[in-house]
Amino acid sequence: MKEFALSDTDFKAISEKVYKACGIVLGPHKREMVYSRLARRIRATGLSSFEEYLSYLEDNPEAEFSSFINAITTNLTSFFRESHHFDYLQNEVIPLLLKHNQQSKRVRIWSAGCSTGEEPYTIAMTIAGQFPKSWDVKILATDLDSNVLDRARRGEYTASNVTGLSDSHLKLFFLKSNDGTLFKVKPELQQMVHFKRLNLLEPWPMKGPFDVVFCRNVLIYFDKDTKDRLFQGYYNILARHGHLFIGHSESMGKEHVEYKSLGKTMYRKANYEAF
Secondary structure (H helix, E strand, O other): OOOOOOOHHHHHHHHHHHHHHHOOOOOHHHHHHHHHHHHHHHHHOOOOOHHHHHHHHHHOHHHHHHHHHHHHHOOOOOOOOOOHHHHHHHHHHHHHHHHHOOOOOEEEEEEEOOOOOHHHHHHHHHHOOOOOOOOEEEEEEEEOOHHHHHHHHHOEEEOOOOOOOOHHHHHHHEEEOOOOOEEEEOHHHHOOEEEEEOOOOOOOOOOOOEEEEEEOOOHHHOOHHHHHHHHHHHHHHEEEEEEEEEOOOOOOOOOOOOEEEEEOOEEEEOOOOOO
16 A cells, blocks of 8 residues: 555646646656655655645745656656647758758757657657758757766667657657567667767857757756856857747746747747748
8 A cells, every 4th residue: 555645636736737837748657657756745845645745835836846846857758749849840940951051061959958868869850861861960968967868878768658659750760679668769860869968057068059959848947047048058059040949838038139939939049031
């Protein structure tokens, strides 16, 4: 018998809060993960049930909400999360890069806060085969946590991790274990992604320029001054035609006139006019 009871009502309330804050869908297969992570918060706050914890969370958002989100979302991600970003990358950004970068034949994309690799591998799946083989196309994927980076480099995912992928994606880009429980990213896709440890709040060693930066569901952890510094840093490292994608629950203040909003948390440098 478990220490705390997690009712369907409690799980639904938790799922709704997480989705509203981070855009993460907590399906039934995440129930055990939710239990184990939040049980620690229940103990830490001296409470005795999920129902009590949710009431405490409601009454003390400034004291507890950050810990709640951190407990649930740390290294939690999925393939093609916020899929409209990848639709825009494929339908709008890639054709622009094929024209704009025709002379340099170079494309650089940065996944900042890549966690266990689902985001950069989704980027790789989206751009695979879209550029001529003679082009130099690379994806930089960074994270603060060296443990999740090791997992990302291995490119191994369980069946529950890949539930959002189509059969064609699985066939094209993954090798399946004999028992069907493990899916490994194919070497040709892995080679497109370069994983490095990086603290976003420390000086960035790379010079760029980057054509696209993904920094999604990372900014929610920072205060406004830090967010503003990051937005400026991304602007400085983006190419003239560069695009920035942030998480659906994140926002850029209107004072950032250096960016043009494209809707749905997608931005482009404001001084660039497409040709």
